[in-house]
Amino acid sequence: MKKPQSDEDTALSQSGEARSFIEVGDWSALTNLITEHAPSLLAEGHHESLAGWLDAMPAKLRDDQSWLCYWTGACMVPRDLDGARRWFERAFDTFEADPDPEGLYLSWASIIDTLFLERGDFSPMRRWISIGEQLLDRHPLPPGEIEGRVTSAMFTALMHSEPAHPRIGEWAHRLADLLVHVPDDNARILMGASLVVYYTRWLGEHGHAEMVLEQFAGSRERREQLAPLAxxxxxxxxxxxxxxxxxxxxxxxxxxxxxxxxxxTGVHQLGFLLRAQPVYICLGIGDLTGAEHKLAELRKLLPRSAAIEQAHWHYLAAWHDMERGEPHAANERLEECMQLVSKDSAPFQH
Structure with a gap:
């Protein structure tokens, strides 16, 4: 009996095909290979392999094809969010020129995702919320994965740039209903992350948050197979x-x-938030010495951190000052927070 191919064997086979097409300059065949296998390659974490195929193509050919622009952006997400967003925006424009609803929705959702993961300035999300609403008026939302991606992105954008939007609760309920039907573990985690924060930090509904989180966990074996970011x-x-x-x-x-x-894995987009968690833990249990040590470690990241993360550090330092009985120092920290993060750039954090 023939042994079934593993994901790794399949990826290696596809890499061999891609090299052959590149060597002879068969760009049409390479385009077809990319279009067919890009989703599975990215789900398995083969971002660099796919990026190599795309980089080997003539720039004009790649840059003029909407789906190739989209997959180029998708390859860059783990290492360069700003660069990825530029490719998604280019893909969106090319999909708009020759209307392709699926491509438009996926590009739109990916732009929102990069703005969220970058954690720099959330104000551009407002423009994309408006564009997304116009898309929904023009094109029915395809069911399945695309509906889930768009619902998650719209909820995330509203949460971080328009938290007072009258329909934010409606989008939250819609997302919660959709998550149970998402088959891919990676997609389900990334789509539902903002919902967990919404239930815990906004509404204090920890039971709802844990119900969502239970959909993510799964067995140890499934966790081992998750893509790094998820x-x-x-x-x-x-x-x-x-x-x-x-x-x-x-x-x-x-x-x-x-x-x-x-x-x-070299995936560091969430590094600051991860390293902030021990500070929360120490402050929560009254371990002020431990909190001071963890704050000092976290501070080393500030020179290369976005303004929102710098404000986050000052917020934690202010909490530490208050616990030590130093309200004036805490107030100075909080004033620094307000200078770093405006109501326009990050209303939720502000």
Missing amino acids: RIMLMLLECTCHWNRCEIDEANAATQEGLETAER
Whole structure:
């Protein structure tokens, strides 16, 4: 009996085909290979392989084809969010020129995702919310994965740039209903992450948050197969829920697993948030010495951190000052927060 191919065997076979097409300059065949296999390659974490195929193509050919622009952006998400967003915007424009609803919706959702993960300035999300609403008026939302991606992106954009939007609760309920039907573990985690934060930090509905989180967990074997970004996000969310329940050892273990995954894979988009969790834990249990040590470690990241993350550090430092009985120092920290983050750039954090 012939042994079935593993995901790795399949990826190697496709790499061999791609090399052959590149060597003879058969760009049409390479385009077809990319179009057919890009989703599965990215789901398995083969971003660099796919990026190599795309980089080998003549620039004009690649840059003029909407789906090739989209997949180029998707390859860059783990290492260059700003660069990825530029490719998604280019893809969106080319899909708009020759209307392709699926491509438009996926490009739109990916632009929102990069703005969220970058955690720099959320104000551009408002423009994209408006564009998304216009898309919904013009094109029926395709069911399945695209509906889930768009619903998640719209909810995330509203949460971080228009938290007072009258329909934010409607989008939250819609997302919660859709998550149970998402078959892919990676997609389900990344789509539902903002919903967990919404239930815990906004509404204080920890039971609802844990119900969502239970859909992510699965077996240890399934966790091992997660793409790095999804696994790191899962560890971050689990840590938050553990320290909300005062489960300190479990919270620390989740943080450590997330940090080890980031270090091993080079995926660092959530590094600041991960390293902030031990500060929350120490402050929550009154370990001011431990909090001071963790704050000092976290501060080393500030020179290369976005303004929102710098404000986050000052917020934690202010909490530490208050616990030490230094309200004036805490007030100075909070004033620094207000200068770093405006109501326009990050109304939720402000």
